[in-house]
Amino acid sequence: MINLEINTDxxxxxxxxxxxxxxxxxxxxxxxxxxxxxxxxxxxxxxAARALGPENVLAVRMPYKTSSADSLEHxxxxxDALGVQSLTIPITEMADGLIARFPEMDDMRRGNxxxxxxxxxxxxxxxxxxxxxxxxxxxxxxxxxxxxxxxxSACAINPLGDLYKTQVRQLSxxxxxxxxxxxxxxxxxxxxxxxxxxxxxxxxxxxxxxxxLLVDQRYTPAECVEAGFSEPFVRAVVRRIQRxxxxxxxxxxxxxxxxxxxxxFLYLRDWGT
Amino acid sequence: MKCKLxxxxxxxxxxxxxxxxxxxxxxxxxxxxxSVDLLLFPELSLxxxxxxxxxxxxxxRPAADDPLFAPLLEASRQLDLVVxxxxxxxxxxxxxxxxxxxxxxxxxxxxxxxxxTYGLFDEGRFFAWGDSVQAFDTRFGRMGxxxxxxxxHASPPYLxxxxxxxxxxxxxxxxxxxxxNSEHLESARWVEHINQAYASLFTCFVAxxxxxxxxxxxxxxxxxxxxxxxxxFLARGPYHQExxxxxxxxxxxxxxxxxxxxLLRDERTALVQRELNRILSGQNRSSGR
Numbered sequence: 127m128i129n130l131e132i133n134t135d136x137x138x139x140x141x142x143x144x145x146x147x148x149x150x151x152x153x154x155x156x157x158x159x160x161x162x163x164x165x166x167x168x169x170x171x172x173x174a175a176r177a178l179g180p181e182n183v184l185a186v187r188m189p190y191k192t193s194s195a196d197s198l199e200h201x202x203x204x205x206d207a208l209g210v211q212s213l214t215i216p217i218t219e220m221a222d223g224l225i226a227r228f229p230e231m232d233d234m235r236r237g238n239x240x241x242x243x244x245x246x247x248x249x250x251x252x253x254x255x256x257x258x259x260x261x262x263x264x265x266x267x268x269x270x271x272x273x274x275x276x277x278x279s280a281c282a283i284n285p286l287g288d289l290y291k292t293q294v295r296q297l298s299x300x301x302x303x304x305x306x307x308x309x310x311x312x313x314x315x316x317x318x319x320x321x322x323x324x325x326x327x328x329x330x331x332x333x334x335x336x337x338x339l340l341v342d343q344r345y346t347p348a349e350c351v352e353a354g355f356s357e358p359f360v361r362a363v364v365r366r367i368q369r370x371x372x373x374x375x376x377x378x379x380x381x382x383x384x385x386x387x388x389x390x391f392l393y394l395r396d397w398g399t
Numbered sequence: 400m401k402c403k404l405x406x407x408x409x410x411x412x413x414x415x416x417x418x419x420x421x422x423x424x425x426x427x428x429x430x431x432x433x434s435v436d437l438l439l440f441p442e443l444s445l446x447x448x449x450x451x452x453x454x455x456x457x458x459x460r461p462a463a464d465d466p467l468f469a470p471l472l473e474a475s476r477q478l479d480l481v482v483x484x485x486x487x488x489x490x491x492x493x494x495x496x497x498x499x500x501x502x503x504x505x506x507x508x509x510x511x512x513x514x515x516t517y518g519l520f521d522e523g524r525f526f527a528w529g530d531s532v533q534a535f536d537t538r539f540g541r542m543g544x545x546x547x548x549x550x551x552h553a554s555p556p557y558l559x560x561x562x563x564x565x566x567x568x569x570x571x572x573x574x575x576x577x578x579x580n581s582e583h584l585e586s587a588r589w590v591e592h593i594n595q596a597y598a599s600l601f602t603c604f605v606a607x608x609x610x611x612x613x614x615x616x617x618x619x620x621x622x623x624x625x626x627x628x629x630x631x632f633l634a635r636g637p638y639h640q641e642x643x644x645x646x647x648x649x650x651x652x653x654x655x656x657x658x659x660x661x662l663l664r665d666e667r668t669a670l671v672q673r674e675l676n677r678i679l680s681g682q683n684r685s686s687g688r
Contacts, residue, residue, distance in 0.1 A: 131580040139639055140575065140618055147613040288616075392451040394615045396413050 128335045130292045134300035137293075141285045142177035148283045149178070149258055151399035156257030160244050160278075161185040161204060161212075162315065163197035165298050165308055166286060167262040168204045172301045173285050174260050175208045183210040184255045188244045190316075191218040197315050203304050213251065217243040237316035241277025249280070258282035266291040266330055269337055270363070271370020272322065279373065290337060291330035328359065336363055400651065402539040405435035405478075406623035406644040408636050410612030413447035416457050416467050416484075420445060423482060426643060427474045433645055437479040437539065439623075441570050441610040442511075442546050443495060444483040448572035449614045454525045458487035461498040461505045468498075468505075475500035479537065481544060481568055485526075486510065492527035497544045497570055499535065507535035512555060513548040519574060519617070522548075534562035540650060547571040550593065560601040561668060565653050567597060571609040575620040587620050587638070599630030602656045602663060604648055611641055628656035 149155060157174045161167050174183045185208075187201045198214075205212045221243045225236055248259050261281030263273055265288055273279040286294060291312070298308045312322040312330065323329050336355050339345040340363070345353065350360045379388050407426045412418040423440060430438045442448065445467065446457040459467045461484070471482060479501040486496035486508060494510035510529025514522035532555045534543040543559030543566075550556055550569050559567060577585025590607070598605040605626040610619035623636035625646050634646035657663060679687075 129580065132578050133580055133582060136582070136584070137578060140578070143639060144613055144616070144618060148615070151613075390452075393453065394413060394449050394451065396614050397453070398414050399412065 128338055130290055130296075130334060130338055132289075132293050132296060134297050137289070137297055138173070138176070138301065141173050145174055145177035145260065145283065145285055148396070151396050152258060152282070154256065154258050156182040156184070156255055157260045158184045158186065158248055158251045158255050158257045159260040159262065160248050161187055161201040162262075163187075163200035163204075163307070164310075164312060164315075165303065166264055166267075166294060166312075168200075168303050168307050169294055169298045169301070170260050170262045170286060171204055171208060171210060172298075172303060175210050176301075180209040181211065182257070183208070184251060184257060185210045185212045186248060186251055187212065187214040188217050188247055189214070190216070190221060190240050192317055193315050194318070196310075200304075200307050200310075203307065207302075207304065211255075215247050215251075217247065220246070233317055237314065238274045238277060240316055241274035241314075245277050245280045252282075260285065261287065263287055264289050264291050264294050266334055266337060268374060269341065269370075270326065270333070270366050271373050272326065273373065275373050290334040292334040327362075332359075333363060336360065340364065340367070400539065402648045402650060403434055403436045404606055404625060404646050404648045405430040405433070405438040406606065406608040406625065406634070406636055406646070407438060407440050407444075408608050408611050408621040408623045408640075408642050408644070409441065409444060410641055411444060411447040411610065413614055414450060414453040414457055415447075416445045416459065419447070420467055420470065423480075424470060424474060427478065427480065429643055430645070431477050435478050435645055437481070437537075439481045439568055439570065439606055439608050440483055441608050441619075442483045442497070442572040443485070444570075444610070446483075446485055447614065448574075448610065448619070449617065450485070451521075451525060454485060454493050455487075458485040458493055461486065461496075461500075461508055463503075468500075472500055472503050472505070476503050479539075481570065483546070483570055483572075488527075493525070494529055495522065495526050495546055496529075497546055497568075499537065499542070499544060499568075501537060506537060507533070507544065509533075509544040509546065511546040511549055513552055515548045515551075519576070520548075532558045532562075534559050534564035539648075540565050542566040542568055544568045544570070547573060550597070556597045556601065560603065560663070561666070564603065565650070566604040566606065566648070567601075569594065569605065569607040571607065572619055573609050574617040583638075584620060587622055591622070591624065594624060594626050595630045595632070598626035598628060600662070602628040602660055603653070604628060604650075606648075608636070611639060628652050 221239050252259050259281045261284030264286045313320050339350050347360045347364050351357050459465050461468050481499050486494045497509045499506045512529040516523030534541050541563040543564035545555050575584045594605045594607050608623040611621040622638045623644050625633045627633050634644050636642045636644040
């Protein structure tokens with residue numbers, strides 16, 4: 127049986143505790159995050175504000191010249207609703223400095239540059255605000271590799287990484303995130319009219335059910351087909367998960383010595399705290 | 400006879416036994432003020448749980464000349480204590496361990512016999528497997544200690560029961576997992592079900608305490624509890640937060656329950672032994688190791 131429904135109170139307790147504990151253990155009590163106007167960053171912002179108090183959260187809006195006006199406005203709704211601190215730092219100038227050198231540049235390269243410019247802004251604000259960067263990537267996007275390495279995936283901790291998009295929506299509704307943010311079509315907003323589901327070729331609702339069987343319930347691809355998913359869809363998703371493993375691990379280090387970071391030098395990040 | 404039991408569900412500092420010792424002594428003082436007779440701490444309460452390469456650096460010997468155990472043994476003159484630690488034996492094997500301290504003495508040390516090494520767990524990589532499950536006598540009767548995965552298997556509680564334990568002292572550092580739409584995590588529900596089941600099947604007391612707090616992305620859910628020999632919860636600690644839960648354990652309940660339900664009297668241990676011998680000596684055995 128596929129049931130993605132979660133107990134949202136329990137999820138909120140665990141995730142706010144996680145944000146508070148892991149920041150405090152690193153010696154911080156403030157957080158920085160990029161607020162796009164979409165649901166994922168809105169949810170991270172709600173959880174961070176609840177965990178740390180709104181005065182300890184800095185939400186940064188980072189529009190590019192092609193970003194939709196709605197995005198800025200929706201991010202504004204979240205800032206106003208929570209009373210978190212905020213900044214608006216356009217990335218057009220910094221991104222165009224590089225983009226202008228390569229007139230033939232395609233959308234993917236431009237999108238990656240924008241995502242990485244935002245990362246630079248956030249990590250600079252991390253130092254300025256004395257807060258850690260809170261991630262906004264969900265389990266669906268991490269499994270599918272639908273993110274920019276060292277761009278939007280860069281963060282100090284990620285409270286959403288074990289929630290499928292469907293569960294992000296459920297938790298967002300439970301926490302009272304404005305419905306205009308929860309209901310709109312997810313988009314990376316890198317160019318006009320772009321939507322996640324248009325680019326991916328399937329809906330989140332659909333792929334989350336498949337991912338739940340493949341990953342959480344350990345179904346084989348053949349068993350997923352037996353359970354009613356189309357064979358090409360299952361094959362495409364399995365391939366995506368496999369091809370994007372590189373985005374989910376630290377870069378491998380070539381082993382030479384008897385003790386090598388990543389293989390036999392093993393400590394949690396919370397070491398000594 | 401009554402025993403006032405304290406169930407400490409605490410957070411720990413990862414790899415810093417001295418900091419955790421201070422937390423233990425503070426809890427001991429809090430428990431002493433409330434006339435607690437026996438105070439139970441979670442698994443690896445003196446070290447933290449996901450130790451990995453920290454294991455050899457946090458190991459201690461449960462002895463009066465050990466700087467970590469000396470103050471704990473001194474405290475045990477006021478009330479009995481069960482603490483979780485890494486024991487290094489004389490051959491330098493490292494064990495996940497629980498020590499029962501009473502009247503300035505180490506009454507018993509249990510080495511964890513089941514080391515989960517699957518899924519999110521990697522204990523078998525860093526620790527040696529304990530090789531005995533034994534009950535021991537205390538001033539409140541005969542008891543037995545088990546650590547987390549030890550009681551996810553049915554045999555260690557059964558062995559303790561046959562060895563005379565009327566109180567099972569269980570400690571965990573149980574990472575929360577299995578979030579769905581029900582009120583509790585799957586991992587919490589599982590542990591609570593089996594604790595109730597052991598109390599019912601063995602008509603004994605089952606005390607359990609579990610860590611709280613986070614280590615990287617893992618969280619520990621707390622929820623300490625005491626089940627009586629009828630399988631009823633006498634006390635439940637809160638979830639996800641530090642707490643000291645105090646409950647009176649009326650040991651005469653053993654008499655009343657076993658007068659009604661003589662499962663221990665009727666247990667056919669010779670039959671168990673015969674059948675185990677037959678099963679374990681068989682050539683085509685497909686279970687266990």
